[in-house]
Amino acid sequence: MSASIVERVRAVDPVMRILSTSTLIATLGRGVFLTLTVLYLNFVVHLPAGQIAIVLGASSVTGIVFSLLGGHLSDRLSARRLLLGAVVAEAAGLVCYSLVSTFLVALLVACSTGAAQAIGHSARAAIIARAFTGPTRVHTRAVLRTLTNIGISVGSGFSGIALAVGTPFAFRTSLIAAGGVYLVGQLNLARLPPSVDAPGTSGADPANDGDDPLIDPTAIAAEQLPPQQRSTRARAGGRPGLSPWRNPQYLVFAMLTGVFAVQFSLEEVGVPLWVAHDTSAPRSILSVLLITNTAIVIAFTVRLSRNTHRMRVAGRANALAGGLFVVACLVYAAAQGLPAVAACAVLIVGAAAGAFCEVLSQASMWGMSFELADPDRAGAYQGLVGTTFSMGSAIGPTLVAVTALALGMIGWIVLGAIMLAAALGTTWIAFRAARLRPELA
DSSP: HHHHHHHHHHHHHHHHHHHHHHHHHHHHHEEEEEEHHIIIIIIIIOOOOHHHHHHHHHHHHHHHHHHHHHHHHTTSOOOOHHHHHHHHHHHHHHGGGGGGGGGHHHHHHHHHHHHHHHHHHHHHHHHHHHHOOOHHHHHHHHHHHHHHHHHHHHHHHHHHHHHHHHHHHHHHHHHHHHHHHHHHHHHHGGOOOOOGOOOOOSSSOOOOOSOOTTTTTTTTTTTGGGGHHHHHHHHTTOOOOGGGGGGGHHHHHHHHHHHHHHHHHHHIIIIIHHEEEEEOOOOOOOHHHHHHHHEEEEEEHHHHHHTSHHHHHHHHHOOOOOOOHHHHHHHHHHHTTTHHHHHHHHHHHHHHHHHHHHHHHHHHHHHHHHTTSGGGGHHHHHHHHHHHHHHHHHHHHHHIIIIIHHTTTHHOOOOHHHHHHHHHHHHHHHHHHHHHHHHGG
């Protein structure tokens, strides 16, 4: 490893530490919130299930619009200041849930919080795209994803205190505490350096003026340079960067990524309802399935994300993820009609297959979303991926309901086929990119 690469890694290490610390602390609060929100709206605010579904759905739809806006603003404003403002607004929204008393107020708070969260996600992704290069970017996303699962798991454990007490005061106090912890964790983001902003948005000097005497432009292709250098060279040459809306390859990739987001709806909505209504397994098995998923994600995300910045590796990982999703669907379907013990064993196998699918699909998505993007428009590209992912999350419950839950085995097969087609489409894009741009292979 050359001295320049070592210096570059050392230079970005502080950014990694800041993001990691913020993520771990903040997700403790997020874990409490995610566990208590639905029960709080139902048992304390007394909203019926239909209205709660509308509140959660409206929050997801809000995220579709504001993910795109967040990416757009991350290219034109200081991304670190935008991120800090977004997380402060999100923390305020979490606290405001404790003041909800009616459906309309719940809807307003959910949409406001969802908007802030979407902007923050896009800004954070743009920061990672600029602060890191190649495998380090994917590694960073993998580490942050692992820390997120750890934080949410521990936070969910703390939420058990409010659930055990069961009073409105306990719920409201826990939500306020969750918002406070979330805010404290995210305030560390104020220490991010100006270098994570797009050139010209923070007053910081660019990483390189395009004429670095240490870099021989005849020996190193522009695509092999770090994002900051590529961006600055492009601007010096008068090219503002290609909009993701004018990049057909990236548009198709983003849409397929959105389709694959349905896997989370299966875990959060489809499997619980399938277990409760169509199998003989006790409902308590759902906690075991959640623990199985969380343990696999924590244990394998960093390991299985290695080299997914290379397009062939990312393509193979996504094809394998599609196959595992089909396996998970068939195994879940097979649980119907089995005795309780056998059904539990089969469901755990399905949860494991689904968890490995999640790890591999996310790793390949991170690598492709960074490497296929124009570095001059990092925020816009990451915002587009966030938008399509939010769209997939919004339509996911309905898709799962009209296939697996409504049609049984046939529906599970249809759902698996849809996801496999999306995975193989993404794989084709990855292999095509590797063929046309050998430096990405």
